[in-house]
Amino acid sequence: MNRQKRTEIFQRLRAENPSPTTELDYSSTFELLIAVILSAQATDVGVNKATRKLYQVANTPEAILALGVDGLKEYIKTIGLFNTKAENVIKTCRALVEKHNSIVPSTREELEALPGVGRKTANVVLNTAFGQPAMAVDTHIFRVSNRTGIAPGKTVLEVEKRLLRLVPAEFLLDAHHWLILHGRYVCTARKPRCGACVIYDLCEYKKKTEV
Missing domain, CATH: 1.10.340.30 (Hypothetical protein; domain 2)
Known part of the structure; x- marks a missing residue:
């Protein structure tokens, strides 16, 4: 996957959810x-x-x-x-x-x-909490990164490092939240909801479900 395609992917994810955040409740x-x-x-x-x-x-x-x-x-x-x-x-x-x-x-x-x-x-x-461009790779982000081709890797740490290197700088701070939410609600584990996916045409997954 090239830089232009990655940029387009995150532009679309940002347009869909301009201010993503964790779904954990907290006030401090x-x-x-x-x-x-x-x-x-x-x-x-x-x-x-x-x-x-x-x-x-x-x-x-x-x-x-x-x-x-x-x-x-x-x-x-x-x-x-x-x-x-x-x-x-x-x-x-x-x-x-x-x-x-x-x-x-x-x-x-x-x-x-x-x-x-x-x-x-x-x-x-x-x-x-501290606004640093860190990438917390959980099962959702690991799956989405590999499945879409955004940042494939065999281990969590490998995916984390590739995401930090490959995600365009302007998206780095929020990329973690976009990817986790995308994996949680759209690019689900057993059967991805490709018909509801805003990056369907940019994704490099070969076994897409019907649109």
Whole structure:
């Protein structure tokens, strides 16, 4: 796929959704960080349902620490892997209080040092909260990048690096959100909705469904 085609793809995605953002509910960088930690192998809808109640009673590192692991579990027990996530969230809150003055750090190294925060989680926070052109490649973005030909790669990291290199600069900040939403609602895993796709004629997928 050439640069001209990639540019046209992102122009169309931007025209369809000029201000894309995460579907996780949050009102602070800290709330976003916790929501992203909880979202691993879980749906945004499920996470939002849990955090809606949690954040009413505890939406700072100190407040969640005060709940303790068992108290936190009561709020997030509907989310997959909630036992491990509760442990990690408490540890992360403790690290934020003790090492960062309760403020979410803005560098990849500091974010990835927090318990339960991997590269993808750090990328979401860097992009969404701090406006950095990071690319959080999840299953949707990995699929869309490979299927369309925008940035094919065999591993998540390979796709991430190719996207950062190949997506035209003017689209880099929002590309992550456009691709994830496109994968979630249009270019779905089992049967892509090619008839509803704004980039149908630009996509290089060879097994397109009927328009």
